Amino acid sequence: MQSPARSQMEARQAALTSALANHVSDQDLAREFGETGKLLMAATDLERAEPCLLNAQTLAPSDPRWPYYLGHVYRIRGPLQKAVDAFEQVLKLRPDDFASLIWLGEMHLSEGRPDAAAPLFQKALARDARSAAALYGAGRAALAARDFAAAANDLEQTLAREPRATAAHYPLAMAYRGLGDVGKAEAHLKLQGKDDPRPADPLMAEIDTLIQTPEAYNVRGGQALDAGQWAQAAESFRKGLEINPGDVSLRQRLGTALAQMGDKAGAAAQFEEVIRRDPTQARAHFSLGVLLNEAGQYDEAIARFQSAIQHEPGYVQARVQLAAVLARAGRPGEAVAEYGRALAADPSQSEALYGRGMAFVRLHRYREARDAFAEGTKRFPEQPLFKLALARLLAAAPDAQVRDGRQSMTLVNELMKGPQSIELAETAAMGLAEVGRFDQAVEAQQSVVAAARSNNLAPVVKRATENLALYEKREPSRRPFADDELP
Numbered sequence: 001m002q003s004p005a006r007s008q009m010e011a012r013q014a015a016l017t018s019a020l021a022n023h024v025s026d027q028d029l030a031r032e033f034g035e036t037g038k039l040l041m042a043a044t045d046l047e048r049a050e051p052c053l054l055n056a057q058t059l060a061p062s063d064p065r066w067p068y069y070l071g072h073v074y075r076i077r078g079p080l081q082k083a084v085d086a087f088e089q090v091l092k093l094r095p096d097d098f099a100s101l102i103w104l105g106e107m108h109l110s111e112g113r114p115d116a117a118a119p120l121f122q123k124a125l126a127r128d129a130r131s132a133a134a135l136y137g138a139g140r141a142a143l144a145a146r147d148f149a150a151a152a153n154d155l156e157q158t159l160a161r162e163p164r165a166t167a168a169h170y171p172l173a174m175a176y177r178g179l180g181d182v183g184k185a186e187a188h189l190k191l192q193g194k195d196d197p198r199p200a201d202p203l204m205a206e207i208d209t210l211i212q213t214p215e216a217y218n219v220r221g222g223q224a225l226d227a228g229q230w231a232q233a234a235e236s237f238r239k240g241l242e243i244n245p246g247d248v249s250l251r252q253r254l255g256t257a258l259a260q261m262g263d264k265a266g267a268a269a270q271f272e273e274v275i276r277r278d279p280t281q282a283r284a285h286f287s288l289g290v291l292l293n294e295a296g297q298y299d300e301a302i303a304r305f306q307s308a309i310q311h312e313p314g315y316v317q318a319r320v321q322l323a324a325v326l327a328r329a330g331r332p333g334e335a336v337a338e339y340g341r342a343l344a345a346d347p348s349q350s351e352a353l354y355g356r357g358m359a360f361v362r363l364h365r366y367r368e369a370r371d372a373f374a375e376g377t378k379r380f381p382e383q384p385l386f387k388l389a390l391a392r393l394l395a396a397a398p399d400a401q402v403r404d405g406r407q408s409m410t411l412v413n414e415l416m417k418g419p420q421s422i423e424l425a426e427t428a429a430m431g432l433a434e435v436g437r438f439d440q441a442v443e444a445q446q447s448v449v450a451a452a453r454s455n456n457l458a459p460v461v462k463r464a465t466e467n468l469a470l471y472e473k474r475e476p477s478r479r480p481f482a483d484d485e486l487p
Contacts, residue, residue: 004212004243005043005211005212005213005216008039008210008211008212009039009043012035012036012039013036015032015035015036016032016033016036019032026059026060027059027060029055029059030055030056030057030059030060030063030066031056031060033052033053033055033056033059034052034053034056034060034063034065034066034069036052037049037050037052037053037056037066037069038069038206038207038210039210039211040052041069041072041073041207042207042208042210042211042216043211043213046073046076046077047077049069049073050070050073053066053069053070053073054066054070057070062093063093064089064090064093064094064097065203067086067087067089067090067093068086068087068090068097068099068100068203069203069207070082070086071083071086071087071090071100071103071104072103072204074086075103075106075107080107080110080111083103083107084104084107084108084111087100087103087104087107088104091104096127098124098127098128098131098199098200099199099200099201099202099203099204101120101121101123101124101127101134102120102121102124102131102133102134102137102199103199104117104120105117105118105120105121105124105137105141106137108120109137109140109141109144114140114141114144114145115145117137117141118138118141118142118145120137121134121135121137121138121141122138124137124199125138130161131161131199132157132158132161132162132165132197133196133197133198133199134199135154135155135157135158135161135197136154136155136158136165136167136168136196136197138150138154139151139152139153139154139155139158139168139171139172139175140155140171142154142175143155143171143174143175143178146178148175148176148178148179149175149179151171151172151174151175151178152172152175152176152179155168155171155172155175156172158172158197159172161197162197164195164226164227165195165196165197166191166192166193166194166195167192167193167194167195167196167197168197169188169189169191169192169193170188170189170192172188173185173186173187173188173189173192176188183381187381187382190348195226208220208223212239212243213240213243214240214241214243214244214247214250215240216240217236217237217239217240217243217250218236218237218240218247218249218250218253220236221233221234221235221236221237221240221250221253221254221257222253224236224257225253225256225257225260228260230257230258230260230261231257231261233253233257234254234257234258234261237250237251237253237254237257238254241254246277248274248277248278248281248284251270251273251274251277252270252271252274252281252283252284252287254270255267255268255269255270255271255274255284255287256287258270259287259290259291264291264294264295267287267291268288268291271284271287271288271291272284272288275288279311280311281311282307282308282309282311282312282315282318283308285304285305285307285308285311285318286304286305286308286315286317286318286321288304289301289302289304289305289308289318289321289322289325290321292304293321293324293325293328298325298328298329299329301325302322302325302326302329305318305319305321305322305325306322309322314345316342316345316346316349316352319338319341319342319345319352320338320339320342320349320351320352320355322338323335323336323338323339323342323352323355323356323359324355324487326338327355327358327359327362327486327487328487332359332360332362332363333359333363335355335356335359335362336356336359336360336363339352339353339355339356339359340356343356350376350379350380350383350386353372353375353376353379353380353386354372354373354376354383354385354386354389354487355487356372357369357372357373357376357386357389358389358481358486358487360372361393361480361481361486362486364398366393366397366398366399366402367399367401367402369389369393370390370393370394370397370402373386373387373389373390373393374386374390376389376390377390384415384418384419387411387414387415388411388415388423388424388427390411391408391411391412391415391427391430391431392408392427392430392480392481393480394407394408394411394431394434395408395427395430395431395433395434395476395477395480396430396434396476396477396478396479396480397478397480398478398479403434405431405434405435406435408427408430408431408434409428409431409432409435412424412427412428412431415427416428422448422451422452422455422457422460423485425444425445425447425448425451426445426448426464426467428444429441429442429444429445429448429467429471430467430476430477430480432444433470433471433475433476433477434476434477438471438472438474441471442468442471442472445464445467445468445471446468448460448464448468449461449464449465449468452464459482459484463482463484467479
């Protein structure tokens with residue numbers, strides 16, 4: 001081990017050896033064994049942590065901490081039945097221990113016993129009805145019992161409480177499939193991930209902060225990043241770098257945290273240092289490309305994204321970003337080609353399909369743009385931006401063979417059932433003008449101008465005023481997107 005973790009472990013070993021030699025009380029010896037077990041857990045040495053925690057439990061059988069930690073040792077390395085026994089022992093000592101209710105329920109789900117898990121999650125919800133972890137468990141228990149309505153309700157609430165809990169999308173998709181709602185099932189399947197909601201867990205939080213190694217600081221910083229705690233993440237990454245300045249993973253993630261905090265210069269310095277230490281680090285090239293793009297330095301951003309792809313040919317997101325910058329840099333033809341490569345590698349890249357459509361708009365290839373947006377409305381029905389862009393083209397494309405005012409208004413009316421926006425109101429006015437309903441188009445456009453002025457949106461005021469003048473002259477728009485609207 002590297003210092004200071006090595007020093008921590010040596011000091012803990014010395015304390016335990018001293019306690020054994022001096023024949024201290026059972027309570028004191030239990031504490032020494034327990035603290036040693038905790039430190040070994042923090043160092044992920046679960047095999048050696050287990051006997052220390054067993055000794056602590058034997059010496060202090062009324063202390064719920066030691067079976068609790070043992071439960072997590074067995075949860076991670078097995079056997080599963082020992083994890084169940086350990087968490088049950090905690091609940092005998094502390095019947096309302098919230099985290100143990102959740103973890104024991106999880107163990108029963110892993111055993112294939114949702115009937116045993118469900119009451120534990122319900123008891124946890126009785127204590128905290130807003131707990132994402134308890135709702136997640138209850139939803140999966142209901143799904144196993146084929147109570148699809150209850151499962152969908154609990155899992156929707158899980159995501160409402162903790163949107164980062166992407167693992168909930170898969171069981172939610174199964175619940176909607178059971179309810180016969182194939183559209184929602186497919187939408188959630190596309191969003192599935194691996195992040196589970198976890199209960200508030202003070203005892204395990206102690207483990208997370210015990211050991212002082214670069215790896216431990218990387219894990220803690222990563223957890224803070226996932227929670228959106230940028231300053232806390234940056235602090236963890238810096239502490240890790242103090243121990244090992246050459247750790248490019250820590251430095252890359254420090255740059256990410258600094259960028260999220262608004263320290264663009266500090267972030268760029270970290271990414272550049274990563275590349276200096278290892279020029280093949282595709283993620284650092286990508287991150288610098290993002291910062292350069294935001295600063296309007298398109299040529300430099302293009303070079304960085306190209307470097308990222310060179311070092312990691314399968315880096316689809318880098319290719320998507322490269323295409324976007326090429327379009328902004330006045331090279332939309334190249335952007336179309338890059339978007340095509342990204343979609344060939346990953347057809348689920350909705351951002352690439354949308355960007356490709358907009359690149360066609362820049363090229364005035366309105367039929368291909370229409371087809372791209374129409375494809376997007378079918379493949380990604382949960383993303384209204386495709387429908388909005390298609391409605392714009394159908395209302396105002398210069399190509400008469402693309403325009404279809406009635407179809408545009410059909411799409412607008414569908415969008416009006418959802419969230420309202422200035423962009424949607426503008427699109428509605430375009431569609432109304434295209435079908436000859438100029439008085440209503442004027443009224444809609446006047447609301448756009450007023451909303452843009454009240455929100456100090458000068459570019460929107462300018463283009464909205466220009467279109468308003470057209471509608472007042474009973475002329476439709478032939479500009480579906482202003483330059484400042486193109487991504």
